[in-house]
Amino acid sequence: MKNIVELLNRNALxxxxxxALQDEDGFLTYGELFDLVLQxxxxxxxxxxxxxxxxxKVSRFKESIVNxxxxxxxxxxxxxxxxxxxxxxxxxxxxxxxAEYVISTKEDDSGLKVIDxxxxxxxxxxxxxxxxxxxxxxxxxxxxxxSTGDPKGVIxxxxxxxxxxxxxxxxxxxxxxxxxxNQTPFFFDASAKDIYLSxxxxxxxxxxxxxxxxxxxxxxxxxxxxxxxxxxxxPSILTMIAKTRTLNFVKPESLKYVFFVGExxxxxxxxxxxEALPNVRYxxxxxxxxxxxxxxxxEIKKHFDGESIPTGKALKNNNVYLADGEIIVNSDxxxxxxxxxxxxxxxxxxxxxxxxxxxxxxxxxxxxNIVFASRxxxxxxxxxxxxxxxxxxxxxxxxxxxxxxCAVYDENSDKIVLFVSLNKDIEEANRKILIDAKEKxxxxxxxxxxxxxxxxxxxxxxxxxxxxxxxxxxxxRY
Amino acid sequence: MEDIKNKIIEIxxxxxxxxxNETLESNKELVHSGVLNSFSIVMLISELSDAFDIEISPxxxxxxxxxxxxxxxxxxxxxxx
Numbered sequence: 001m002k003n004i005v006e007l008l009n010r011n012a013l014x015x016x017x018x019x020a021l022q023d024e025d026g027f028l029t030y031g032e033l034f035d036l037v038l039q040x041x042x043x044x045x046x047x048x049x050x051x052x053x054x055x056x057k058v059s060r061f062k063e064s065i066v067n068x069x070x071x072x073x074x075x076x077x078x079x080x081x082x083x084x085x086x087x088x089x090x091x092x093x094x095x096x097x098x099a100e101y102v103i104s105t106k107e108d109d110s111g112l113k114v115i116d117x118x119x120x121x122x123x124x125x126x127x128x129x130x131x132x133x134x135x136x137x138x139x140x141x142x143x144x145x146x147s148t149g150d151p152k153g154v155i156x157x158x159x160x161x162x163x164x165x166x167x168x169x170x171x172x173x174x175x176x177x178x179x180x181x182n183q184t185p186f187f188f189d190a191s192a193k194d195i196y197l198s199x200x201x202x203x204x205x206x207x208x209x210x211x212x213x214x215x216x217x218x219x220x221x222x223x224x225x226x227x228x229x230x231x232x233x234x235p236s237i238l239t240m241i242a243k244t245r246t247l248n249f250v251k252p253e254s255l256k257y258v259f260f261v262g263e264x265x266x267x268x269x270x271x272x273x274x275e276a277l278p279n280v281r282y283x284x285x286x287x288x289x290x291x292x293x294x295x296x297x298x299e300i301k302k303h304f305d306g307e308s309i310p311t312g313k314a315l316k317n318n319n320v321y322l323a324d325g326e327i328i329v330n331s332d333x334x335x336x337x338x339x340x341x342x343x344x345x346x347x348x349x350x351x352x353x354x355x356x357x358x359x360x361x362x363x364x365x366x367x368x369n370i371v372f373a374s375r376x377x378x379x380x381x382x383x384x385x386x387x388x389x390x391x392x393x394x395x396x397x398x399x400x401x402x403x404x405x406c407a408v409y410d411e412n413s414d415k416i417v418l419f420v421s422l423n424k425d426i427e428e429a430n431r432k433i434l435i436d437a438k439e440k441x442x443x444x445x446x447x448x449x450x451x452x453x454x455x456x457x458x459x460x461x462x463x464x465x466x467x468x469x470x471x472x473x474x475x476x477r478y
Numbered sequence: 479m480e481d482i483k484n485k486i487i488e489i490x491x492x493x494x495x496x497x498x499n500e501t502l503e504s505n506k507e508l509v510h511s512g513v514l515n516s517f518s519i520v521m522l523i524s525e526l527s528d529a530f531d532i533e534i535s536p537x538x539x540x541x542x543x544x545x546x547x548x549x550x551x552x553x554x555x556x557x558x559x
Contacts, residue, residue, distance in 0.1 A: 210512065210515075211509060211512070213515075213516050214509050214515055215509065215516075215539050215540060215541065215544065216536060217539060218541075236517065237516060240516050240517075240519075240520050244523065245535070245536055246536040246539075248536070249535070249536050249537060250536075431496060434496035438496060449495075450495070
């Protein structure tokens with residue numbers, strides 16, 4: 001296999017009438033999905049694009065996945081972004097990627113050339129594309145939070161995706177033609193697992209609307225109505241369902257596998273799931289944007305008594321170990337590298353292999369499981385999203401009325417707290433800062449609380465005293 | 479009833495400070511429109527439980543009660559009886 005879309009071709013031949021995608025608007029079988037992808041890829045081909053980046057604005061509709069696969073089939077690569085991305089951030093991504101084209105379901109104000117599939121003329125056979133497939137070709141570039149304030153592009157190729165799906169199903173051989181409900185948005189790296197695993201398993205991928213996750217009873221109702229068997233969700237959602245004691249009243253009846261990823265899951269909430277649904281299998285999985293999919297996993301088989309759930313052991317064909325406490329990943333799933341930043345020390349290239357220095361520090365437990373301990377920088381996980389606190393600061397310091405700012409994360413309350421000092425008097429400063437922050441930052445990076453101080457405290461190095469501010473917030477001094 | 483409503487507005491101002499009181503009082507679809515998301519709903523539930531000394535069971539966490547300020551007010555009034 002040289003291009004992950006070969007799996008779609010296989011499914012369309014072998015399982016033409018099986019359900020492929022279902023969203024709140026309707027469904028597509030594998031046969032229908034293939035036809036649509038072929039039409040759109042043909043249209044892209046007629047534009048003369050090859051090995052080019054194409055920005056795809058995504059929503060929670062099957063359209064997004066059709067567009068991803070069409071870009072891949074046409075031997076181009078996609079850059080997924082939220083359809084509501086602030087223009088300022090989008091412009092940075094356009095500049096970094098030199099993308100000229102966008103596929104958008106909404107009116108587009110980016111100034112890019114819009115690919116509009118309304119008038120597809122030619123449809124080429126699959127072979128017309130497959131003759132140029134190459135596993136080294138880029139598949140997608142995922143932009144993630146960067147500490148300088150500019151988003152960082154992580155490049156993946158087809159080999160990364162192909163290795164991931166193969167390693168995943170050989171690690172979890174019990175997975176079959178599952179009914180998978182997606183939760184992580186398609187502009188977020190974790191969602192790629194759902195999409196490509198579905199192709200590999202010939203599974204049906206369900207895309208519930210965002211509001212299905214707002215009310216826990218609605219979430220469970222959705223799982224039951226669609227007989228969902230597999231979920232790979234961020235712990236925030238699973239925590240909310242547990243915390244509200246929803247599982248005491250209604251249970252997901254068809255669910256067989258719960259994978260959780262992206263952030264720490266507090267054992268007490270996982271235990272509530274295990275008690276309510278003892279026959280479900282639970283897996284903690286560990287990855288990062290710099291790896292396609294995940295590279296570590298840990299199965300929790302019964303009530304968990306420890307303090308933190310291990311990230312566990314390496315997936316098949318992954319070599320994961322600790323060097324000076326840092327998690328290092330060596331496998332074909334490790335991304336190609338950062339866009340425009342070949343000097344980064346995160347990726348180490350030696351003997352034709354790429355080692356990933358994750359920046360995550362960990363220990364081994366008695367059973368040789370890797371257990372995550374801390375980050376080496378100010379990267380946090382909030383609602384499952386990866387955020388550099390410095391990116392928040394770098395974006396907001398540009399507001400002309402702010403003289404100092406510092407973002408801290410309070411794990412106890414799951415809140416991003418922004419401390420600021422102002423250079424002029426502003427009415428309702430807290431509210432104004434939050435409104436301005438929404439213009440500049442994606443929703444999950446917007447601080448949950450703003451605290452205005454006359455001046456921010458400095459440490460002995462003359463830098464803003466982050467630790468003091470965080471402790472001060474936690475013990476109620478601020 | 480008015481007391482309850484004002485207290486709820488106060489709590490919402492804490493949790494979603496960027497949302498104006500006009501928006502809240504217009505009784506727009508708070509959940510459907512995304513003004514309240516899963517994260518803010520969990521905070522709201524815990525704040526309401528503390529402030530009014532009530533227990534909000536999962537069956538109460540439905541659109542009817544959370545989609546508008548009126549719905550929230552009625553639910554709290556009923557549960558505090």
